Amino acid sequence: MAETYTSFADMADAQQQKRLAKQRALQQQNQERFKEILSGQFEAFDTVRRWPLLQSTTKGIRALRFYRAPEMGDSLNIEIYYRDKNKKQSRELGSISKGGVFSMRLPKTLQHVDRDLLFSEILEDIDRLHPSVWVPLDSDIVVREETGKAKEGGNGNGGEEVTVDPRRIEFLRKQPDFLAGGIGGKKLNGYLAFLFRDMVVLDNQNIGNAAFVQKIENPLSDKEVTDAKTRSGRIHLIQNYIMPLIGRTRRELVAAGAERVVHKPHNEWVVQMIEKLNEVSPHADREVLLEEHRRNRSEK
Incomplete structure (x- = not known):
């Protein structure tokens, strides 16, 4: 049965609630996937100094790479490669904490990127790679x-x-x-x-x-x-x-x-x-x- 709304404001509010619910569901899924794939497995990345540069499916991001650097703290580091406003290759550094928190400052050219979807892709690629x-x-x-x-x-x-x-x-x-x-x-x-x-x-x-x-x-x-x-x-x-x-x-x-x-x-x-x-x-x-x-x- 089609939903009915008393006003455009009600319709906009309902759509916003749906988007928020979808986002919360993805965040919950990411945390479950993190526990399944990566929790307790950070040290597996220590064995190889230079991991492959993996193609990305996220619009605007050419590729991503994982690495561990003890001097940068107890986390898994992520590099994303993209084209800046001058079409030159640039890269940005992010990280995943052992508690499953994904952090990355996205440049202006990547402001359209949904962080939760990017985190989902990162977890997916780690599962594909299986570092151990x-x-x-x-x-x-x-x-x-x-x-x-x-x-x-x-x-x-x-x-x-x-x-x-x-x-x-x-x-x-x-x-x-x-x-x-x-x-x-x-x-x-x-x-x-x-x-x-x-x-x-x-x-x-x-x-x-x-x-x-x-x-x-x-x-x-x-x-x-x-x-x-x-x-x-x-x-x-x-x-x-x-x-x-x-x-x-x-x-x-x-x-x-x-x-x-x-x-x-x-x-x-x-x-x-x-x-x-x-x-x-x-x-x-x-x-x-x-x-x-x-x-x-x-x-x-």
Whole structure:
């Protein structure tokens, strides 16, 4: 039944109350998600000094990054990257306290941004990343053909640091046979390394627009799979299975037996990667319900 109002003032007041109720519901949801995802997990971010620059879905924000800095207090720090009024790349620093309070001063060009929705995206990306599974690597994952140096800005963005689509991380990390991940230690050129029981996947949506899939000749043992549940075990596995692969050019990777998988748009990429992963190690449950789809379901 349609709502009726005695005046425009009553209608405006009712709409305002609905907006406030929706905002309170989102704030409550964010606090519940904070407790589920991040409470007690701040130290997991200490293991990697330079986390990937994640693409943002918030209008006006290009990307965001997480990091911990003890000298800045007992909190998780957030950097957002955006274009200022002169179209130059700028960044702003915010933080999340251990009590779940999100703080950030938004510049004039981002005054349209809803802080609660931004906090929701940040929590969503932390869940996708799952920081405890990552191990820092001693060198770059893939190096450039021409100079032997890591390729930065490989997507033709004029030298800006490349960004990573967090959906790709979520999809590969949530595979049933995923064990641990590696992040390049010198520079971050967009590549991430994913260790599975039967293979290693080096993925980068920007550089060469391809992933590399290297089958492991002798699949990991049951003991090694169990070891991957601990940090010391993950470090050991990364050293044994990923470190020998990294630091090569793309041509050298192919020569060593890695298969180059040319990427397609995201939805097609998921289907393509499921097929490729199943060629190496068949699993019936490789389809992943991504965070954005779970959120859309809950909002209906």
